[in-house]
Amino acid sequence: MRAARFYGTGRPLVVEDVERPQTTQGHVLVEVSAAGVCGTELHFLDGLLSPARTPITLGHEVAGVVAEVGDGVTEVAVGDRVAIHYFHACGRCRWCRAGDDHLCDAPLGFLAFTTDGGFAEQILVPASAVLPVPDALDLTAAAPLCCSGTTALHAVSVAGVTDGDTAVVYGTGGVGLALVQVLRLAGVRVVAVARSAARLDLARQLGAEVTVDPSREDVAARVREATGGAGADVVFELVGTRETGAAALASLGKRGALVYVGYSFDRVEVDPLALVVPEQRILTSVGNRRAELVEALKLGAAGLLRTTVTTAPLEDVARVLDDLRAGRVVGRAVLIP
Numbered sequence: 001m002r003a004a005r006f007y008g009t010g011r012p013l014v015v016e017d018v019e020r021p022q023t024t025q026g027h028v029l030v031e032v033s034a035a036g037v038c039g040t041e042l043h044f045l046d047g048l049l050s051p052a053r054t055p056i057t058l059g060h061e062v063a064g065v066v067a068e069v070g071d072g073v074t075e076v077a078v079g080d081r082v083a084i085h086y087f088h089a090c091g092r093c094r095w096c097r098a099g100d101d102h103l104c105d106a107p108l109g110f111l112a113f114t115t116d117g118g119f120a121e122q123i124l125v126p127a128s129a130v131l132p133v134p135d136a137l138d139l140t141a142a143a144p145l146c147c148s149g150t151t152a153l154h155a156v157s158v159a160g161v162t163d164g165d166t167a168v169v170y171g172t173g174g175v176g177l178a179l180v181q182v183l184r185l186a187g188v189r190v191v192a193v194a195r196s197a198a199r200l201d202l203a204r205q206l207g208a209e210v211t212v213d214p215s216r217e218d219v220a221a222r223v224r225e226a227t228g229g230a231g232a233d234v235v236f237e238l239v240g241t242r243e244t245g246a247a248a249l250a251s252l253g254k255r256g257a258l259v260y261v262g263y264s265f266d267r268v269e270v271d272p273l274a275l276v277v278p279e280q281r282i283l284t285s286v287g288n289r290r291a292e293l294v295e296a297l298k299l300g301a302a303g304l305l306r307t308t309v310t311t312a313p314l315e316d317v318a319r320v321l322d323d324l325r326a327g328r329v330v331g332r333a334v335l336i337p
Helices: 039-046 139-159 174-185 197-205 219-226 242-251 272-276 290-301 314-325
Strands: 002-006 014-017 027-037 061-069 081-084 122-126 130-132 166-170 189-193 210-212 232-237 252-260 281-284 309-313 332-336
Touching: 002 314, 014 314, 027 081, 027 139, 027 314, 039 314, 061 122, 061 139, 081 139, 130 290, 139 174, 139 232, 139 252, 139 281, 139 290, 139 309, 139 332, 166 174, 166 219, 166 242, 174 189, 174 197, 189 197, 189 219, 197 210, 210 219, 219 242, 232 242, 242 252, 309 314, 314 332
Parallel strands: 166 189, 166 232, 189 210, 232 252, 252 281, 309 332
Antiparallel strands: 002 014, 027 061, 027 122, 027 332, 061 081, 081 130
């Protein structure tokens, strides 16, 4: 079968023929229908993240159809339409028992980090990792929800937003656009920040009340203007550079929370006094719980969490990654094997 393989930092992905996975006990073989392309792939190429081994197949936003089931699998059947939760938790450690399976101490697998991902024609995963996709939701739209939609839901949970808050979404890629929608569902007023006019236009369509282009405006000044001088209750930082971190902190109001979701090679300086006096907080949000994928799929099927998708064949993965790096992707690019 064909798969897009990662061989190391600075090297392009190689689409090549690899051995088809053999179905094993407790696992299911999924025929991949769609695989979303996330900024995480760029982090691998740049060396900010390193997988446990190389070569490895990338791609962690995956939806498809069950092709085979292993011995002992009863919860899914051949022909089922499924989405894959990319982090395969053990279900037994203290974090899993507490419902925080995304922090599992002994994961069974992790797509594109420790196990082969979904930039391939087929993928083998534990049966516990697959969830049914509602009939009303297309598999091409379901795939990006496995990361962009779920990451947004988790970040909002971490932030603890309440109805009537004002939140800044700093960066309107796939996760940022999902955040705009999830926040609006929670009754939050949204300020979207991006350097792309097309992304800001889409953010407005999805519910952002105020949009800011940092290449043209001072972000903090614009946020304070939009909040009557008070500043934001929450800023979701999806870029993670020194520049964006400073602007995010300057945009916060009293008892505001800065939630880091994105990251880069940069380091961010913090003045403790500037945080202490207004009782501001810095939080982090990583990945998502399996339960949040269940919720994302429900919202997607109900039309409440939309993903703007552009599709491309698997062979075009290098071009798609170039487009993502250059900011030419609006919404989510999805590979079709």
